[in-house]
Each structure stands twice: as structure tokens, then as C-alpha cells.
Amino acid sequence: MLKRTLALAAGLALSASAVLAQAADVLKVSAIPDEAPTELLRKFKPLGAYLEQQLGMKVEFTPVADYPAVVEALATDRIDLAWLGGFTFVQVRLKTGNAIPLVQREQDEKFTSKFISANPEVNSLQDLKGKTFAFGSISSTSGSLMPRYFMLQDGIKPEEFFSRVAYSGAHDATAAWVQAGKVDGGVLNASVWDKLVDSGKVDTAKVKVFATTPPYYDYNWTVRGTLDPALAEKIKLAFLALDPTNPAHKEILDLQAASRFIETKPENYQGIEEAARAAGLLK
Missing domain, CATH: 3.40.190.10 (Periplasmic binding protein-like II)
Incomplete structure (x- = not known):
């Protein structure tokens, strides 16, 4: 009986490990639904293929119904990477304390x-x-x-x-x-x-x-704070490597309405947080 129990426990442990390993091999991505779902999927398809090639792992895009759903999904580790607006980034950052903005489009410095x-x-x-x-x-x-x-x-x-x-x-x-x-x-x-x-x-x-309007900081690609830092760095470098002189890369950049991607940081969105508080949208 003891041997059967130990064997069962070992089997369950191996099954759990296999599930975790499989999950770790998939990068789960989403985006705020600021356009129609079909348009979001069309824009992401070549980017997703590029990230799969650069990261050596499967990349899955999951549309969401509304903006709060993206915030909640990042905060509960159900997605790994998300395209956020400045305000949704502030919401995620305040909710989790550790979400990390990796890159933004060059024009997002003065949107x-x-x-x-x-x-x-x-x-x-x-x-x-x-x-x-x-x-x-x-x-x-x-x-x-x-x-x-x-x-x-x-x-x-x-x-x-x-x-x-x-x-x-x-x-x-x-x-x-x-x-x-x-x-x-x-x-x-x-x-x-x-x-x-x-x-x-x-x-x-x-x-x-x-x-x-006057210019302000806006969109970025953000990862959950609990994501493996080495993977987060690889994702960032993949975005930064997109070269507009490379035709395949230019297709990706054009669909993202980006001339190129540049690094960003949480401090860039302090003005967004202040504006949200002034407008009564954050307490």
C-alpha cells in the first residue's frame, strides 16, 4: 500500500512538473481592446511569429473583453506580456507594485x-x-x-x-x-x-x-513582475532589435504603427498617474 501511495505521489508530482514545464514554454500575450478584436489579431500575428523565433518558445495571443480584464489578467499572472496604454499601465503598477514596462514606440514619448x-x-x-x-x-x-x-x-x-x-x-x-x-x-x-x-x-x-492635445507619454509593452527576469530581458531585446531597414521587421513595425521601439521605465508614466488623480479616476 505504501509503495502504491508513493508511486501515485511521484506520478502526480511528475504530471504537475510536466504541466508547469509546458506552461513555461508558452508566452501568454494580450492587449487593451482599443480597436476591434480582428484588427488586434491581424496586427499581432507577424509580431507573435517573430517573438516565437527570437525567444524559442510558443507565443499565444488572447483578446480580452475590456480594459479592466487586461489589468486583472496581468495582476493574477494569467498573462505574461501585454500592450497597455499609459493609464492601464498605471493601474497595473498600482495593483501589483511590480509590473515592468519594457519598451514603447518612439512616438509614445510624445503622443x-x-x-x-x-x-x-x-x-x-x-x-x-x-x-x-x-x-x-x-x-x-x-x-x-x-x-x-x-x-x-x-x-x-x-x-x-x-x-x-x-x-x-x-x-x-x-x-x-x-x-x-x-x-x-x-x-x-x-x-x-x-x-x-x-x-x-x-x-x-x-x-x-x-x-x-498637448503631448504626453502613452503606450508600452509591459510584463508581469513575477516573470523570469532573463525572459523579460530577452523579450525587451527582441523588440529593440526590430530594424526598419529589414523588410520583414518593417512589416511588423508598420502594423504596430511604430518607427522603432525604445526602452521605457515606470517614471515616464508619473504624469499619467497625476492626471488620473486630478480627473478623479484614481483615489
């Missing part, structure tokens, strides 16, 4: 948001007073937090200034709402705006940019 409208009479925020307005997700840095912060700096309280404030959930959805006349104005990040214009998915004969 901006675009205010748009399809009303030809709208040439400033003041022209939208008493009209309807759309942010993206309430947890979006560029689609909600920073535009709201700059509005407050100018003495504009959105819920009092506009007749109705809505949240579209994503940058491309905000542009679609404005173009369709569902709202009189909206705000989205500059990178998505440029992509929508370049791809013809927004009609600039109907929708125009009438204002741009």
Missing part, C-alpha cells in the same frame, strides 16, 4: 489625441458646448483620460459642458460614431486616426480634426 467632428460649424471645443460628445473606453489614456485632463485644465467639465457624454469603447468606434452623426464630436488617439485616414475607413470630406 497626442485628436478631437474630431463632422459638423462644419465646429472649429473648437467651445463650438461643441451643449452638444453630444464621445470618448473611447473610460480606461483609455488617449481616448478618455488625457483629453479629459486637458479639458479640465481649460475649465471644461465634460458632463456639464456637453449635453451628453458617451463612451464608444474603442478609437475606431469613436470615429465611426462621429462620421455617422451619432455624436457631434469625439476624441481618439492620433495613431488610430492616421491609420483610419490612410486606409480610407474615415471620410475626411465629412470628418475633420479641429484640435489636438
Whole structure:
């Protein structure tokens, strides 16, 4: 009986070890859903293949339903690496105390948001007073937090200034709402705006940019704080090695709307935290 018990225990231990070993061979990745899930998957596919080759391990991308889901997944070690906005990074960092931002796109040092409208009479925020307005997700840095912060700096309280404030959930959805006349104005990040214009998915004969925010830090790729430091370093070096003069790398960078990736650090997002507290989004 004792031998059978010991054999069973040993078998269970080996099975557990095998499961852990298998899990360690898979890098679990996600991203804030700031665009449609199909678009996120399309953008990630060549990057995921590149990371698999560089890291020598399987890379799996898992879309999530909303911004808080990414924060929770990183905080509970259910994903290893995530594409975050500045605000979601601050939320993860405050929740875990040890999430590590590895890299950001070069333009994320000076990111901006675009205010748009399809009303030809709208040439400033003041022209939208008493009209309807759309942010993206309430947890979006560029689609909600920073535009709201700059509005407050100018003495504009959105819920009092506009007749109705809505949240579209994503940058491309905000542009679609404005173009369709569902709202009189909206705000989205500059990178998505440029992509929508370049791809013809927004009609600039109907929708125009009438204002741009001051610059701020935004997106980054962050790993959970409990990830093996050696693996985290390999991930960082893989991003930094992406070379725009290499055609295969340029395809990856173009899909990420990146000229190149550069290192980043938690201190870069202190201003985002201060803005979130000023806007009442952090207690």
C-alpha cells in the first residue's frame, strides 16, 4: 500500500512538473481592446511569429473583453506580456507594485489625441458646448483620460459642458460614431486616426480634426513582475532589435504603427498617474 501511495505521489508530482514545464514554454500575450478584436489579431500575428523565433518558445495571443480584464489578467499572472496604454499601465503598477514596462514606440514619448467632428460649424471645443460628445473606453489614456485632463485644465467639465457624454469603447468606434452623426464630436488617439485616414475607413470630406492635445507619454509593452527576469530581458531585446531597414521587421513595425521601439521605465508614466488623480479616476 505504501509503495502504491508513493508511486501515485511521484506520478502526480511528475504530471504537475510536466504541466508547469509546458506552461513555461508558452508566452501568454494580450492587449487593451482599443480597436476591434480582428484588427488586434491581424496586427499581432507577424509580431507573435517573430517573438516565437527570437525567444524559442510558443507565443499565444488572447483578446480580452475590456480594459479592466487586461489589468486583472496581468495582476493574477494569467498573462505574461501585454500592450497597455499609459493609464492601464498605471493601474497595473498600482495593483501589483511590480509590473515592468519594457519598451514603447518612439512616438509614445510624445503622443497626442485628436478631437474630431463632422459638423462644419465646429472649429473648437467651445463650438461643441451643449452638444453630444464621445470618448473611447473610460480606461483609455488617449481616448478618455488625457483629453479629459486637458479639458479640465481649460475649465471644461465634460458632463456639464456637453449635453451628453458617451463612451464608444474603442478609437475606431469613436470615429465611426462621429462620421455617422451619432455624436457631434469625439476624441481618439492620433495613431488610430492616421491609420483610419490612410486606409480610407474615415471620410475626411465629412470628418475633420479641429484640435489636438498637448503631448504626453502613452503606450508600452509591459510584463508581469513575477516573470523570469532573463525572459523579460530577452523579450525587451527582441523588440529593440526590430530594424526598419529589414523588410520583414518593417512589416511588423508598420502594423504596430511604430518607427522603432525604445526602452521605457515606470517614471515616464508619473504624469499619467497625476492626471488620473486630478480627473478623479484614481483615489
